[in-house]
Amino acid sequence: MSGSGGEFMVTMRRKEVVAAMLPMQKHWLPLSNLDLLLPPIDVVVFFCYKKPRGSASGGDDFTFGSMVRVLKEAMAQALVPYYAFAGEILSNSLGEAELLCNNRGMDFLEAYADVKLQDLNLYNPEENIEGKLAPTRKQGVLSVQVFLFLCA
Template identity: 65%
Template sequence: MGDGDFSVSVTNEEVVAAVVPMQEHWLPLSNLDLLLPPLDVGVFFCYKNPRVLTSTTLGDCDTHKMSFGSMVGSLKKALAQTLVSYYALAGEVVLNSIGEPEVLCNNRGVDFLEAEADVELKNLNFYNPDETFEGKFVPKKKNGVLAVQVLDIIRQ
């Protein structure tokens, strides 16, 4: 499989908001934010599938890998709780009355995408990410301040 020769398909899209409602308010950007051109930063992390310890009815312990669905559910729940403290990330950048961008803290939520990829990590060129997986692992922000994509690697 050559560099970038794989597909990523989105299987679910939703918006995750903070678990508690918040009063809407505006946050002005700093002078530095207003001087520099808008910059979109993408970051992705890779995690090994964790093993979960469960006990059986006989008192024995058993381990198994966590399902993708339960990992996604845990991430969404944790994100919704985190957005309470980092409420600006659940907002959106809009223009104020004089045309300057500001963060509207309205608990719009974070775009949360679930996707599948038909590639193994060992086949990716991490020395040249622009040619290998640019635009496939990190979603583009549509309306909000932050977008998250959780990717399930489908083994061949």
């Protein structure tokens, strides 16, 4: 990064909950022994894509909003077979954590970062990613954050 460290602003545009597009019956799933022994962690995956060009037939360029809509719809479809990701981890009557498959949905955040992608220091993720580009999961099992960055 050009000398400024992790100094950039992230502005939240919208926060929604995306649930599976088909209803499901509410049920509990026990966690494995490994899940119960290890401390909970959030896995961060960071994908970057070039802005797509318009269709070959001369159609309009994709906008950030249209790409977000497509991603939300795809997530809602993917949560049907992977319904556990639309649930939440709660304590059972014995105080042990269990997965409640209730189609609560996953947090879906839309944000804007006032930094050029090329200026991010991805070799030191704590500088940029934690707390800024990776969402802090508050509820549920999965959280997704989609960004619009400054153009190069």
